[in-house]
Amino acid sequence: MYALFDAAWESALDLGTFCGAERPRLDPVSRRVLRALGSGATDTAAAKELGMSVRTCRRRVAELLDTLDAGSRFQAGVRAGELGLGG
Template structure:
């Protein structure tokens, strides 16, 4: 089984927003952060999850049990 990365609370909220289908603009507003910060957090998640795309990040998060049940 792949190693489960440590995902901080704010990054986890970004992960949930990413999987919700919201646009980046809407997600950043919902989370109370700038669009630039939101996109930076998404990029950090891609690295942490070893993913090349947002879709792949979602799949990896599911495989690792990081998504809401």
């Protein structure tokens, strides 16, 4: 139990950082795209699920990567989780 607590504590964000202004705000569509990324869906499957073209889906993913300052889809998911932006 102590090891679990220590691991959680080490990866926790400072409350000021979590609630701070640098936490990006995501619109509802961006949140849906983020959920689709988290599900591991391909661009084509995610676009179909979201009711948008593949090109628009890819553009929205690129915008999310930029907003979250992430270099990959995986990193974007991790960053979103750290910031409490998931689903």
